[in-house]
Amino acid sequence: xxxxxxxxxxxxxxxxxxxxxxxxxxxxxxxxxxxxxxxxxxxxxxxxxxxxxxxxxxxxxxxxxxxxxxxxxxxxxxxxxxxxxxxxxxxxxxxxxxxxxxxxxxxxxxxxxxxxxxxxxxxxxxxxxxxxxxxxxxxxxxxxxxxxxxxxxxxxxxxxxxxxxxxxxxxxxxxxxxxxxxxxxxxxxxxxxxxxxxxxxxxxxxxxxxxxxxxxxxxxxxxxxxxxxxxxxxxxxxxxxxxxxxxxxxxxxxxxxxxxxxxxxxxxxxxxxxxxxxxxxxxxxxxxxxxxxxxxxxxxxxxxxxxxxxxxxxxxxxxxxxxxxxxxxxxxxxxxxxxxxxxxxxxxxxxxxxxxxxxxxxxxxxxxxxxxxxxxxxxxxxxxxxxxxxxxxxxxxxxxxxxxxxxxxxxxxxxxxxxxxxxxxxxxxxxxxxxxxxxxxxxxxxxxxxxxxxxxxxxxxxxxxxxxxxxxxxxxxxxxxxxxxxxxxxxxxxxxxxxxxxxxxxxxxxxxxxxxxxxxxxxxxxxxxxxxxxxxxxxxxxxxxxxxxxxxxxxxxxxxxxxxxxxxxxxxxxxxxxxxxxxxxxxxxxxxxxxxxxxxxxxxxxxxxxxxxxxxxxxxxxxxxxxxxxxxxxxxxxxxxxxxxxxxxx
Amino acid sequence: xxxxxxxxxxxxxxxxxxxxxxxxxxxxxxxxxxxxxxxxxxxxxxxxxxxxxxxxxxxxxxxxxxxxxxxxxxxxxxxxxxxxxxxxxxxxxxxxxxxxxxxxxxxxxxxxxxxxxxxxxxxxxxxxxxxxxxxxxxxxxxxxxxxxxxxxxxxxxxxxxxxxxxxxxxxxxxxxxxxxxxxxxxxxxxxxxxxxxxxxxxxxxxxxxxxxxxxxxxxxxxxxxxxxxxxxxxxxxxxxxxxxxxxxxxxxxxxxxxxxxxxxxxxxxxxxxxxxxxxxxxxxxxxxxxxxxxxxxxxxxxxxxxxxxxxxxxxxxxxxxxxxxxxxxxxxxxxxxxxxxxxxxx
Numbered sequence: 002x003x004x005x006x007x008x009x010x011x012x013x014x015x016x017x018x019x020x021x022x023x024x025x026x027x028x029x030x031x032x033x034x035x036x037x038x039x040x041x042x043x044x045x046x047x048x049x050x051x052x053x054x055x056x057x058x059x060x061x062x063x064x065x066x067x068x069x070x071x072x073x074x075x076x077x078x079x080x081x082x083x084x085x086x087x088x089x090x091x092x093x094x095x096x097x098x099x100x101x102x103x104x105x106x107x108x109x110x111x112x113x114x115x116x117x118x119x120x121x122x123x124x125x126x127x128x129x130x131x132x133x134x135x136x137x138x139x140x141x142x143x144x145x146x147x148x149x150x151x152x153x154x155x156x157x158x159x160x161x162x163x164x165x166x167x168x169x170x171x172x173x174x175x176x177x178x179x180x181x182x183x184x185x186x187x188x189x190x191x192x193x194x195x196x197x198x199x200x201x202x203x204x205x206x207x208x209x210x211x212x213x214x215x216x217x218x219x220x221x222x223x224x225x226x227x228x229x230x231x232x233x234x235x236x237x238x239x240x241x242x243x244x245x246x247x248x249x250x251x252x253x254x255x256x257x258x259x260x261x262x263x264x265x266x267x268x269x270x271x272x273x274x275x276x277x278x279x280x281x282x283x284x285x286x287x288x289x290x291x292x293x294x295x296x297x298x299x300x301x302x303x304x305x306x307x308x309x310x311x312x313x314x315x316x317x318x319x320x321x322x323x324x325x326x327x328x329x330x331x332x333x334x335x336x337x338x339x340x341x342x343x344x345x346x347x348x349x350x351x352x353x354x355x356x357x358x359x360x361x362x363x364x365x366x367x368x369x370x371x372x373x374x375x376x377x378x379x380x381x382x383x384x385x386x387x388x389x390x391x392x393x394x395x396x397x398x399x400x401x402x403x404x405x406x407x408x409x410x411x412x413x414x415x416x417x418x419x420x421x422x423x424x425x426x427x428x429x430x431x432x433x434x435x436x437x438x439x440x441x442x443x444x445x446x447x448x449x450x451x452x453x454x455x456x457x458x459x460x461x462x463x464x465x466x467x468x469x470x471x472x473x474x475x476x477x478x479x480x481x482x483x484x485x486x487x488x489x490x491x492x493x494x495x496x497x498x499x500x501x502x503x504x505x506x507x508x509x510x511x512x513x514x515x516x517x518x519x520x521x522x523x524x525x526x527x528x529x530x531x532x533x534x535x536x537x538x539x540x541x542x543x544x545x546x547x548x549x550x551x552x553x554x555x556x557x558x559x560x561x562x563x564x565x566x567x568x569x570x571x572x573x574x575x576x577x578x579x580x581x582x583x584x585x586x587x588x589x590x591x592x593x594x595x596x597x598x599x600x601x602x603x604x605x606x607x608x609x610x611x612x613x614x615x616x617x618x619x620x621x622x623x624x625x626x627x628x629x630x631x632x633x634x635x636x637x638x639x640x641x642x643x644x645x646x647x648x649x650x651x
Numbered sequence: 652x653x654x655x656x657x658x659x660x661x662x663x664x665x666x667x668x669x670x671x672x673x674x675x676x677x678x679x680x681x682x683x684x685x686x687x688x689x690x691x692x693x694x695x696x697x698x699x700x701x702x703x704x705x706x707x708x709x710x711x712x713x714x715x716x717x718x719x720x721x722x723x724x725x726x727x728x729x730x731x732x733x734x735x736x737x738x739x740x741x742x743x744x745x746x747x748x749x750x751x752x753x754x755x756x757x758x759x760x761x762x763x764x765x766x767x768x769x770x771x772x773x774x775x776x777x778x779x780x781x782x783x784x785x786x787x788x789x790x791x792x793x794x795x796x797x798x799x800x801x802x803x804x805x806x807x808x809x810x811x812x813x814x815x816x817x818x819x820x821x822x823x824x825x826x827x828x829x830x831x832x833x834x835x836x837x838x839x840x841x842x843x844x845x846x847x848x849x850x851x852x853x854x855x856x857x858x859x860x861x862x863x864x865x866x867x868x869x870x871x872x873x874x875x876x877x878x879x880x881x882x883x884x885x886x887x888x889x890x891x892x893x894x895x896x897x898x899x900x901x902x903x904x905x906x907x908x909x910x911x912x913x914x915x916x917x918x919x920x921x922x923x924x925x926x927x928x929x930x931x932x933x934x935x936x937x938x939x940x941x942x943x944x945x946x947x948x949x950x951x952x953x954x955x956x957x958x959x960x961x962x963x964x965x966x967x968x969x970x971x972x973x974x975x976x977x978x979x980x981x982x983x984x985x986x987x988x989x990x991x992x993x994x995x996x997x
Contacts, residue, residue: 192752192756211758568915599844
């Protein structure tokens, strides 16, 4: 039946939703190439490879050709790096030595990686007995030093670099196995692995095609560092004289020779020593760079943007009509514009001309979908904007004090004394290593100067105030001993420590269960009344607004699109977005009835549409909406507010 | 069509071994205890409960992602619980899943097309071209364009990712989809798009859903029948209309009174009802109280509730069941029904 409706739905979704035009996920190599240090390491290692592979062509002399007349010479035009005790050319021997070093390292690391990653995948994914046996074997293996095992293996299998490096590979395989197992254990809990199992994909395919690509970054890093270690071990074994045979050249063996003739030719140990040090360093630094480059955060891009002040914008003509907040408002935000530098240069307005006010003793709901700027507004009021984000225009007045432009010290005074804040995740807001009593009493002492004992008594009072049973005993408890709802009460108690005039609550109940959410909302409303505070309640849930707020401000695309009394706005929304949001809420209609939808999604801050920011998703948009921005007039930012009848939207 | 329900869950129990106690005693968390319900063909059974109620464990046990510790799962007349975690491929073709978080439920290193394509290839012997056509068709049916098969999950919005997850489930042409909180991570406007899509797909393909969520209003909107879970036990089940408009169990009443509606007047009625409820914290699932698990938070709790587990029996009508000793006392008191919230004219 519904082929038609599905097709309609598609046209909504596919046509209106803009593709994310910024493919921010750059390739690993591009990210590596942006760092000079990693570029240097890569260049050095590439050079080393080229020399090793092309050694017979590049080397000026045969590395084994002795010339007794020219023994132990210093650098000269003929022998650039001099000669050794048998008159062999040091440069040529270094070049051939690179061959041995790289070959040995790659042999051992590839053996270790193949064996270790395979075992790690299997034991990590299948677990059970495989896992227990493998881990005990690994424990034993890791207690044996690699060099010792190599010497033992040489003792059994006979001298030779191959045997020695096999032993090193075995040791490596254990560390590869441990790392692989650890990341597989974390990765197999991911839902996409569950989805693959539900699809009936084969276990082998899940391990190789689903999990392996996602765990490769730490393994690549490990391989790079292991290559450095292997190179060092090869040199060490050759130095001891158990590695290479007479047909090979090794940097370690060169060092050993140099040791004997150091008194006659002091330059002799320098070159092989440098070669070893530089190569190991290059592998290790490359490993570090790889680790940084594979970190999920674009940390480098962020840090390169310095904290700077954006010059205030010229007052735009639209802000002339800005509604005046009542003179006795506790918090009056007016024309607030917040800007951040864009990834590509220039700056983007995260908030534009945001105006609203909160009266004393009132609860204002700041409501909107994710990305609408409601949390950014709260951070701006608290003076907690992230680095590089700054207030470009507008004012934030708290009972007559201008907060915009206050320095950090002054802002800290305001935050603790006059404004309290409650966040979404109670556990993230509490320190896990301190008792709840310590955390609340610290907050009390910071703002009141009370003594320790009095502060603790005050903390107990606060806990009692927010409805934590048995407050005196619970002061000694740590946050993890509280349930989610109780922990949120503790956070609220901490925010109340300074008897704030304004409490800012950013999604305070979103992380809580339904029945607990209701209790916490009741608590906030009760506290507001008893302490005659104002509450700025930030939420995405219109149900929370309906339950707990007196007035609301609806945000969309970094702007306030509608403000008003909750009851009036809910029964007669005036902005099409408010109406559409209300209509999209399921509210107990019978099964199968269609919900109203808003096509598309909230655009990102760097791509606000021209004209009215909601027009691409608006069912009532006309030509003018596409060209000219709207202003907030009589509590609504819509040029068609007066002609539209939106109550029928549902 | 036979009379056998598509899915019958019989006395299902799921428990998780936790780390051993200090003195070697193994600790087990009984996440699901003795839960039974059925899902009819082309219908939706909604499971609602708070965190720790065991709702997701039921879904995972049906899918064989978590071993069950008791009871049976019967799909289309066949007992599949005996297979444990190694369910036959035919069952995998019939029963699919949509998870809550579409970003972690999609492999970040695979394009949308690869993700859907491997599902098709595993279950249907198709050529490459056929597979590409099939991918385009299934993307179209969830409201995505064919070119989006080239996209990686991080390039899509939350709503689009959830559509991809739905497309992956649809690709093998299942008969039952377990929807584990499919809309809780989405914004309001996107949430309604996805709910509409699920309803449309149900009609178009005759799908059955097990719809697991914590929001009673959302569950009510999409479900034909509803089961309410509390601490691993089903406390009430029945037709969606009845359970929603005349909840029999005190916990269902509490849940309904706590569910917020975007209508200040209707919400005022609900909040009055919820303020009459006793205030208390849910007990830990590790040490549920003896007797009825809800007795610590129940206004009607009597002595019998603290000692004896009530049986799950018919309440008021044949097709509605509740587990409550004091069902008659509860029924005779005034209560809140989740009547349709009508917009008042002003």
